[in-house]
Amino acid sequence: MDLGHELVKEQLFFRKEMMERVSWMIRLRWMAVAAGFSGCLIGYAANWPLPFVPLNLIFVFITLYNVLFFFIEHRLPSIKPQAVQAFTIFAHAQIVLDLFALYAILYFTGGIHSPFLVFFLFHIILAGILFSPLSCFIYSILVLLAAAGLILIQKYAILPPQPILFESHLFPRNLALRDIFVSNIVLAAVVLITAFLITSIKLSLRAKGRELLRVSKELDSGNAKLKALYQMAKEMGLCQELQAMMDSATRNAATIMGVKACSIKLLDEQRRRLRFSSTYGLSEDYVGRGSINLEKSPINRSIIEGSYYAIGRIDQKDYFQYPEDIRQEGIASMLCLPLRVGKMVLGVFCVYSDVTHDFKDEDVEFFLLMTDLTALAIENLRTELNKTWFLEKAAHQLRSPLNAIDTMLKTLRQGYLGPTQTEQAKLIARCEQRIENLCQVIADLLDLGVKRTDLGKITMHPVNLGDVVRTLVHLYQSQAAAKNLNFSCDIEECLPDIMAKEKLIDELLNNLISNAIKYTPSGGRVRIRVARESCDRILCEIADTGIGIPPEDISRLFTEFFRSKNAKELTEEGTGLGLVIVKEILDRLRGTIAVNSKLDEGTCFTCFFPVIDGP
Numbered sequence: 124m125d126l127g128h129e130l131v132k133e134q135l136f137f138r139k140e141m142m143e144r145v146s147w148m149i150r151l152r153w154m155a156v157a158a159g160f161s162g163c164l165i166g167y168a169a170n171w172p173l174p175f176v177p178l179n180l181i182f183v184f185i186t187l188y189n190v191l192f193f194f195i196e197h198r199l200p201s202i203k204p205q206a207v208q209a210f211t212i213f214a215h216a217q218i219v220l221d222l223f224a225l226y227a228i229l230y231f232t233g234g235i236h237s238p239f240l241v242f243f244l245f246h247i248i249l250a251g252i253l254f255s256p257l258s259c260f261i262y263s264i265l266v267l268l269a270a271a272g273l274i275l276i277q278k279y280a281i282l283p284p285q286p287i288l289f290e291s292h293l294f295p296r297n298l299a300l301r302d303i304f305v306s307n308i309v310l311a312a313v314v315l316i317t318a319f320l321i322t323s324i325k326l327s328l329r330a331k332g333r334e335l336l337r338v339s340k341e342l343d344s345g346n347a348k349l350k351a352l353y354q355m356a357k358e359m360g361l362c363q364e365l366q367a368m369m370d371s372a373t374r375n376a377a378t379i380m381g382v383k384a385c386s387i388k389l390l391d392e393q394r395r396r397l398r399f400s401s402t403y404g405l406s407e408d409y410v411g412r413g414s415i416n417l418e419k420s421p422i423n424r425s426i427i428e429g430s431y432y433a434i435g436r437i438d439q440k441d442y443f444q445y446p447e448d449i450r451q452e453g454i455a456s457m458l459c460l461p462l463r464v465g466k467m468v469l470g471v472f473c474v475y476s477d478v479t480h481d482f483k484d485e486d487v488e489f490f491l492l493m494t495d496l497t498a499l500a501i502e503n504l505r506t507e508l509n510k511t512w513f514l515e516k517a518a519h520q521l522r523s524p525l526n527a528i529d530t531m532l533k534t535l536r537q538g539y540l541g542p543t544q545t546e547q548a549k550l551i552a553r554c555e556q557r558i559e560n561l562c563q564v565i566a567d568l569l570d571l572g573v574k575r576t577d578l579g580k581i582t583m584h585p586v587n588l589g590d591v592v593r594t595l596v597h598l599y600q601s602q603a604a605a606k607n608l609n610f611s612c613d614i615e616e617c618l619p620d621i622m623a624k625e626k627l628i629d630e631l632l633n634n635l636i637s638n639a640i641k642y643t644p645s646g647g648r649v650r651i652r653v654a655r656e657s658c659d660r661i662l663c664e665i666a667d668t669g670i671g672i673p674p675e676d677i678s679r680l681f682t683e684f685f686r687s688k689n690a691k692e693l694t695e696e697g698t699g700l701g702l703v704i705v706k707e708i709l710d711r712l713r714g715t716i717a718v719n720s721k722l723d724e725g726t727c728f729t730c731f732f733p734v735i736d737g738p
Contacts, residue, residue: 144253145214146196152189152221156182177231185224192217214253218246218262226269230282235273240310243270244317251321263318267311348489351379352496359500361710368504369401372472372497377403380490382476383453387462387497388415389470390427397423397471404475409452422459426471431460431487455479458490462498469498529558583712585620585735588663589653591628596651599636608640609648618653618661619734623712631708634701635665635728642690643669643725660714660734666727672720680718681706689722705730 159182166173195213222243229237243266251259276282355375362368369387377385384404388397396414399405417424422432434457452475459473472494476482482490535543536551543551596612603610639649647668656662672680676687684699709716713733720726 144249145210145217148214148217148249149189149192149196152185152192152217156186156189159185174231178228181224181227181231185221188220211254215258218250222246222262222266222269226273229273230276234277235270240270244314247314247317248321251318251325256318256322256326259318259322260315263314266314270310348379351375352489352493355379355493356496356500359497361713362504363711365501365504366401368500369497370403372500373401373403376472376474376490376493376497379493380458380474380486382474384475386410386473386475387470388423388473389462390468394427397427400470406452409449423471426459426461427468429461429463429468431491432458434458453477456482458482458487460487460491460494462494462501464498464502467502469501472497529555532558583622583624586623586625586628587618587620588623588628588661588732589614589618591625592632592651592653592663595629595632595636599640603640603649606640606643607645608643610640611648612651613653615654618655621661621712621732622735623732627708627712631705631730632663632665634705635730638701639665639667639669639726639728642693643667647725656731660731663730663732664727665729666725668725671722671724672718672726673722674720677718677720 160179163173163175163178163182167175192213225239225242225246229235229239232239247259247263247266250262355372358371358375359368362371373385373387377383382404384402386399386403386405387401389400390397391414395418396416397420398414399410402410415423417427422434426432454475455477456479457473457475459471462469462472472490474490532551532555536548536555592612592614596610600610636649636651643649649665649667652662652664652666654662654664670689670693672687673689676685679685680687680702682699683703686699706716709730715731717729717731718726719729
């Protein structure tokens with residue numbers, strides 16, 4: 124944020140109290156005027172020897188200038204930087220006129236002997252709160268000079284003398300000149316000490332307020348960064364391809380750090396060179412230099428060895444392999460950290476700024492957190508891709524020999540190689556069943572591998588979920604009837620479209636509906652419901668009255684090859700991959716799934732899909 128804007132913001136923070144007090148003073152003055160007129164009326168009724176005409180004229184004067192202040196206050200600009208000076212002048216004018224009116228009241232109510240002399244302190248306190256310490260002390264000196272002036276007026280009859288109407292504790296009647304001098308010294312001490320105390324307290328509160336403002340700004344900044352970091356981690360977690368994930372990391376890092384450019388450089392297999400794997404904000408000429416030889420780049424070699432670098436000025440040629448390219452790119456400072464997972468370093472994460480000395484300690488700490496999250500995301504995605512590659516290769520290698528074995532078993536069982544005994548035929552049939560289960564596992568593994576590698580390439584388009592479900596219902600009605608199940612479907616009309624692909628929705632719902640039918644005993648019920656859950660998403664609910672899921676197994680449902688114990692006892696069929704495929708399809712569609720189940724009572728899977736935004 125611009126420094127000048129920050130200073131203005133800070134001034135407004137401390138001046139806001141003054142702006143509020145200005146309006147408060149106008150309201151308080153109405154009370155003072157009402158009290159003054161009431162006092163004169165009571166005094167007149169009680170036959171007090173008061174100069175009613177001058178006092179009433181003074182209160183009329185106060186009323187007139189307070190009316191003027193009331194209209195001026197409503198015409199002053201709103202709380203903006205240019206309004207601060209206007210409010211300051213306005214506050215000074217109010218205090219000056221109040222002191223003048225109070226001086227006149229003192230003169231007509233006994234001069235230095237008036238008990239209203241202490242009201243000067245209220246204005247000293249207000250000046251200490253609203254203005255600078257210098258202004259407060261200037262007002263204090265003016266008050267003391269005014270008190271001295273009252274003494275001179277009464278001592279030497281400069282103005283027509285007024286009767287001493289009240290007895291003052293500070294200046295009683297018939298005091299000698301020496302006593303008046305001592306009393307005036309006491310008054311001066313009271314006024315100056317009051318000014319000192321109020322300005323000291325105000326400065327202390329202002330210092331604390333400034334500290335609170337600084338902490339508040341730091342908290343706001345930290346909160347904004349953490350939200351941005353959360354969004355960055357969330358976006359990277361949705362990426363299915365390594366390149367897309369790294370591009371997301373560099374783009375978000377440059378935006379969050381507020382810098383010119385960002386890059387991720389990964390080590391090659393020999394760990395001798397760094398290659399630009401993802402860049403943001405760097406020109407093709409700079410990136411086109413190719414890989415970086417660690418032998419010729421001391422800074423990158425040091426980072427790979429575990430240290431970090433925050434370079435405030437790019438002027439040391441020995442640091443870089445291509446220093447002239449860095450200057451031509453407009454890079455003035457840079458911050459580089461190792462992409463590290465545990466003790467393993469994957470490469471280097473750098474941000475580049477066009478401002479010299481642009482990185483502070485808190486920037487380094489925050490970028491370190493960002494780097495660790497990025498390194499972890501890269502390693503996790505690499506591991507997932509390697510696992511998928513292994514599953515695909517293993518499945519391809521296993522499918523051919525299993526098919527061959529299955530063919531041989533069928534040849535034996537059908538008697539083409541000679542007659543088989545009953546027990547032998549039963550054993551061969553059991554082997555065939557196991558082989559079919561293994562082939563289904565391999566098919567699911569291949570399907571899962573395809574989804575993990577090709578989901579990012581699938582083109583989505585608007586799909587009506589209700590239409591897809593209606594098609595599937597017809598396919599499963601006969602299967603449900605064969606098991607004597609009550610099979611029903613409830614689809615809300617006029618549902619909005621979702622962004623998907625029919626093939627993905629088919630596979631997702633096929634897994635859930637077939638499981639519901641498979642694990643529901645004869646005479647049970649399977650129900651499908653599609654409805655709008657809120658303005659921005661719809662739901663598809665598949666509920667059954669089947670065997671249910673043990674509570675301790677629900678958290679593991681979406682883990683590869685997991686099947687609950689009661690499911691295994693009911694049937695040997697099942698690969699433990701169907702729900703994994705369901706979860707990965709929903710992740711791709713940016714949907715979610717909820718599971719509600721009770722053992723021996725049934726299970727309900729609820730899938731939530733975001734709708735396409737309306738026009």
